[in-house]
Amino acid sequence: MAALRAPLYKELLTPVLHRRFTGAAAFILIVCYVEAILIGDKTSFLWSWFPLGPAGIRTLLLFISALSVFVLRVAQLHLGTRTSASPAQTFTSYLVRLDTVQTLAWYSLSAWWFSEVYMWSASASANLGWIAEGRAWERRKLNERPIYLRSVFFMLAVLQSAIHLYFDYDKVTLPLTKAKDKSTEVPQKKDHPIMQVRASLPLLVRDIGIRSICMCIFGPLIYALFIRNTAWSCSLYFAELLWDVPASQVSYIPPYHISLIIRSLTSGTLLVALWELSNALFVAFVAQEPLKKELPLTTGSKDPNGSLLNGIKSKRDVTRTFAFWELFYISQRFEDRRKAIFSDIDRPTGSVWNQVMTLCLGNILSISNRIRDYQNPPTASAPPPQKITIETLPPISAPLRKENIFTKPLPPSNRREMIEASVGSIAKSYGQSPQPVQSLKFLEKQRAETEKYLGTTRQKLLTQGQQEAYSKSGLLAQYNDYLMRFLRTPAGYPFRQTFKRRVCTVVLGTPYSDLNPIVNSINTLSILAVASLKEDSYGRVAKDIPLLIRAYVSTISSIEGFVSGLPVHQTDVEFIESDRNIEEIDLIIDSLKSGLKDMLKGFAKYGVELGLGEGEISTARKIAGMGDGE
Template identity: 35%
Template sequence: MAAAVRRSPYKDFLQPALQRRFATATLVVLATAYFEALLLARWSSWLWSWFPLGPTGFRAALFFLCGIFVIILRISQYHPGIRTSDSPIATLVRYAPRWTTFETLFTYALSAWIFSLVYLGTVPDDAGFERITYFTYDRARLNEKPIFLTTHLVLLGIYQGVRHLYSDIDRLSLGTAQPSNGDSSKATGEDGHVSTQMRRFRDQLPKIVVHSLHQSVMGLLLSASLYPLLLRDLLWRVNMTMLRPLYSLPRTNVPPANLPYSPSTLLRCLAASVMVMFAWTAANTAFSLLLVKSPLKNGKPLTADAKDPNGSLLNGLKNKKLSIKCFAMWELAYIARDFPDRRKAIFEDMDRKDGPMWSQVYKICLDTLHTLSSNIDAYTAPPAPATTPQQAETALGDKPRTSAPPKEDHIFAPLPSNKSAFRTSVSSAFQNAALAGPGGPPASLSPVAKRTLHAARSRLLEAAAPNAEIEVTPSSFFRELALKYVLSSPLAGYPFRQTRRRRLASAVLGSPYGEPSLYVNAASAVSGLAVSSLREDRYGHVQRDVASLIRELTSLGEKLNAFVNEGGMGKHWTDVVELEGEDKCEEVEEVVNAVKHALKRVIVAFEPYARDLRLTRGEVKKAREVAGLEQEVEVREVMPEMVQIR
């Protein structure tokens, strides 16, 4: 008996590819560091000003350390998918207490501090940035300019860390392998080639420069505002305490009267800010571009060189880690679109432990798409009612009750309206006062007396009614207060506003992360394999599942369309400010269009064989409506392309 072929895990092929991409991003950081080191060179010697083993190389190594911190941070925190939450304040509450938040802020602050030390060491002596200055009689004085520059760069690092967390820079925007206009364009490997990614990085350089300049100006304004208000006295005392044992400094810790905000100082701070911001932005851009290359190697799928390519691919598709599963699904979509040999291998792979390869791929893709429906059901499901505890009699037995049983009314039920309660009390009090006399109520009243009593009571109630018409509850009061003073403001109400875009992403893509490319590639892969089976499935195993595939895609497409486009997701009461782009979610729209396009491909290819697939005319008509097709195709009586399985 032949030995079973070892199935290598999918990560054995993905990890080397990712490591090569990490190395390429590191080279970009090194080139950026060497370029900035050249900018700070004094060019007093034609050799040592640029030679890597001289002072320039030492500065480049330290600058490289500042950039590599960002790469290490990205490696430890990268994730596919967008963060899904109903409001920004919900995102803040969920992610702010985590260790990764402190790690991000500390990484950028440490990188900025190291950069400030290197930059101060390269500033010319006549710039006035030495730590100790000497005036008359050789008396040493502490210079505030380097203190402000270092503080500014550290604050800029914290500011960049906050922007990093707010913009979710750690997210990887994975691609898709959808056919364009129904045609399958062959994958040549250019999307995953290093030269293509470097060309894209080069095209991003002007944007990186503009972004660095803009953020540097914002950071300088922030530092100039916070430094004298919060940090100046403390930092001055700390520096005086540390340097007084080394220099003959004054005993007083009072800072100078003038702030170090001269034009030359601010220009130096701005130049240093642009350099360090450029290093950070270049590192982040290179990492984001290079890591999301297509799962191809030399124009072939990553698992092409495996001993068991289908088994390794299945291992990735079944992996519980979202990043590995997304890359494996992306590779499957490429196979369904561009690689007929691998498609035939999937159709002909029958002797697997858990069933044929096609059956497992079909189930995995449909389970992935069913997640969308499950997410919608979970989001729209009403909260479970609170369970009432059993009565004490069931546990202690029947005993004689000595008091009235407890009330079972809802304790949080609203009180009767002020209007009805007031009217009832006034009416009863007025009638009792009228009927009561010195000797008690009379036995009866005359008709005239009754009419007079009724008219007086009505006039009194009408006069008191305007004061008791409006019912005010605490919830309605605070809601009106929030709508009037907080949510109506575009800036103040932003953290609490639950926009339709955010709620759509949470409802459809799930939480805490939702990766649209996973669902797009799943729909593209299963539909592409089904359509290709007409020519490449020699045994006709795929056609057994075509009818159920059409029904599942029809049901899912109808549910998504009803929820997203037909009012299934209403407008939240906090969404009171009309902002452009907040009404639609691009990621959800991409998923909806992918499901619709997959259904269109399958129904166009298999509608002529609907009778043999046991699809009714109603099912075909419904599928065409969901897919957006109009004209019907005549059903063929003879189907030589298909193999009927009885």
């Protein structure tokens, strides 16, 4: 019953992630301190940098602006790449989601807070106060310089939100082990997260510079055309609550002084740098290995195997992905934990090996299931026919006559029968009249003459090529030609359903890719199967080897057949045959073939005893790419 007392994997993972967030926040605090020095008043050399003075206060205030980005990243964290058939489909899926509104809200809050700290830190000579005092004989009025600067910060927030959503900043990319690197030897230790951020600094500096310069160039134009009047009205409303200022209209000339433009460039650069460094540090610290003091996260648990099983069974993608990553590291590096997986056989839910194999095979075989569902979509069952009850309408005339209708009718005896007889004779005359038939023949003749006349006119006025162009097939061909031209332009790119996106959507799953759990499941089963030859004292793994080999063979065949046989979509106008080689798909196939090869080398000689026929072994060797001497 030890498995029932095992703590949840989330309880072990959450403190580790919190420590990583704290480590990233500590370095962000250093960035905030540097920016606090840069935006501070330089009248005093000591107080401009001394941590216990105004510089320290500005640092803590700026850290709140950076903390907004951290809150956003934690709230929307996911570990898989977004998968969709086209960028346009991604756009429509995320346009009305809460994540989009939340992203804009947090960046706007961060920009607003940064603007207030910046205004408070600026010297009096910068003239960034709410009210412009003017000369002695002039009335106080609203100062437009800080309004423009705040508008620039808001425009940067909108731009950063769009970039955040377009490039999917919410994704944290975890490293993957390739097939050739999955040996049981301890790999070289990876660089510290700070070294990883340092290596990406040139790219970050380029992006920060491009956004700041673009906003410096286009910001004045956007402000004058779309923002100025609204920003002036809102600022005037709040100013009238605090000061005695006249309700004046905005001036004709915006405050585009060179000093203000330069200040918008420098302050905008500091704000974007704070955002980009916060995102980079967050990713670098979160994407570390699932280890604690160079040991698996579950090592300190009362029931390590039970906690690990809770993790790989989790429905939360983050918890599940980290648990499979740890499972791979256990199978690769830690012999004692591998042996514990083989020897733990007395759990109520089944042996640990059986549960691990079932869950890993579930990730692998889900690929074939998705391919099968894509190629043969399930048809919706027709609803059972409903019994229809027709209610009779009330009678609107007298009941039908029951006497013999072939006998000569009696002459009408009253006024009502006389009216019925006259109406009936008129209806019979119209029903037996040949006029409708003649009218139809006349219309048919007129249509034939009109088509003949139009055909003659077309032949006289249009050439043979023009006639073909204006035919139905010609117009359709012209439409397709214009459509292909549009799709080849940058404006048509969002509507292309490229081969890679379509394959990844099916093989890796939606809405986020399952690449990490799939590859780690493949590598884990391959390593554990080979290690069981020496470490499985109960011999339970050997009986499952045929199942693993057949699963690997069927999955490889499904993926390769799907990739080679999938037709190119008509919107994929730039497709070339080499586009069928997709890095993520090749990684899965290489891992499957490498694992299949390792299992065949270790168990092929026991194939007959295990239940594998010679034909199956031969097919598996061929699919794995093994030569005669292997």
